[in-house]
Amino acid sequence: MANILISGASSGIGAALARSYATPQAHLTLWGRNFARLEAVAEDCRARGSQVTTNCFDLADLKVLIAALAEADQHAPTDIAIFNAGLGGSLPHEAIAQDAVIAAAMAMVNFTAPVVAANDIAVRMGARGAGHIVLIGSIAGLFALPMAPTYSGSKAGLMMFAEALRARVKRHGVSVTLVSPGFIDTPMSQSLSEPRPFLISADQAAAIINKKVARGARHIIVPWPFAIIAAIAGLVPKALVRAVLSRY
Numbered sequence: 001m002a003n004i005l006i007s008g009a010s011s012g013i014g015a016a017l018a019r020s021y022a023t024p025q026a027h028l029t030l031w032g033r034n035f036a037r038l039e040a041v042a043e044d045c046r047a048r049g050s051q052v053t054t055n056c057f058d059l060a061d062l063k064v065l066i067a068a069l070a071e072a073d074q075h076a077p078t079d080i081a082i083f084n085a086g087l088g089g090s091l092p093h094e095a096i097a098q099d100a101v102i103a104a105a106m107a108m109v110n111f112t113a114p115v116v117a118a119n120d121i122a123v124r125m126g127a128r129g130a131g132h133i134v135l136i137g138s139i140a141g142l143f144a145l146p147m148a149p150t151y152s153g154s155k156a157g158l159m160m161f162a163e164a165l166r167a168r169v170k171r172h173g174v175s176v177t178l179v180s181p182g183f184i185d186t187p188m189s190q191s192l193s194e195p196r197p198f199l200i201s202a203d204q205a206a207a208i209i210n211k212k213v214a215r216g217a218r219h220i221i222v223p224w225p226f227a228i229i230a231a232i233a234g235l236v237p238k239a240l241v242r243a244v245l246s247r248y
């Protein structure tokens with residue numbers, strides 16, 4: 001039996017990941033805030049033969065987060081922990097910068113909460129000598145996006161954390177995968193006013209992530225055209241990348 005924990009499982013990519021991992025050989029721990037949507041996803045997973053435990057809480061409450069992680073891991077030692085929950089959105093053109101309260105929430109859900117949770121579960125997994133941590137970042141973490149500085153910065157921080165944590169916990173038998181999605185058709189990206197090039201469905205993204213996590217990938221960029229864009233952007237002068245982004 002594989003024990004898989006997924007945060008943000010009540011919507012979008014997290015819900016699709018839950019369904020993709022739902023087999024009779026899996027016990028899923030699904031986290032979200034919206035009870036009705038989380039239970040609907042849990043029911044789908046149970047119908048596929050999985051045992052499912054749900055927990056509704058706000059990740060911004062770090063004490064509750066740490067307690068939830070301890071409870072989940074004591075109930076069923078976590079094999080794969082997918083910290084997926086996130087808060088997105090780009091700034092309207094007329095705004096100078098992000099509203100401070102929204103910036104705080106974004107930094108908390110996109111960076112602080114997954115960093116706290118990943119450290120906590122890494123200690124538990126490391127003591128057992130096995131486990132896989134998956135952090136859902138964003139292609140926005142690879143580029144300094146003027147239309148979403150807080151989002152971009154929170155995901156860039158997560159990317160650096162994933163890289164450093166991977167190097168740290170490897171010797172304890174723990175793997176770390178960073179996932180950097182481009183545009184995936186979920187409520188988060190549907191709320192954007194910008195175009196969504198190379199858009200794929202959440203189910204398509206989940207199938208790719210599931211397969212590549214099983215292979216132990218270090219960094220998954222999905223869909224693939226964004227991997228090519230990221231590689232090209234790494235080769236051209238940074239001033240050119242900045243000029244293109246400021247026009248977008």
Ligand SMILES: NC(=O)c1ccc[n+]([C@@H]2O[C@H](COP(=O)([O-])OP(=O)(O)OC[C@H]3O[C@@H](n4cnc5c(N)ncnc54)[C@H](OP(=O)(O)O)[C@@H]3O)[C@@H](O)[C@H]2O)c1
Pocket residue numbers: 007008009010011012013014031032033034035037057058059060084085086087088109136137138139140180181182183184185186187188189
């Ligand atoms: N969609 C894209 O194009 C795209 C691109 C790049 C990266 N990503 C990343 O992929 C991940 C999933 O995004 P998505 O597109 O699937 O978004 P989504 O459909 O809006 O789902 C976001 C999930 O995060 C949960 N969440 C948000 N704030 C929370 C909080 N304070 N406490 C607990 N849970 C919270 C939501 O729970 P409730 O709904 O129950 O509140 C929901 O389950 C995010 O990390 C996002 O940054 C998405």
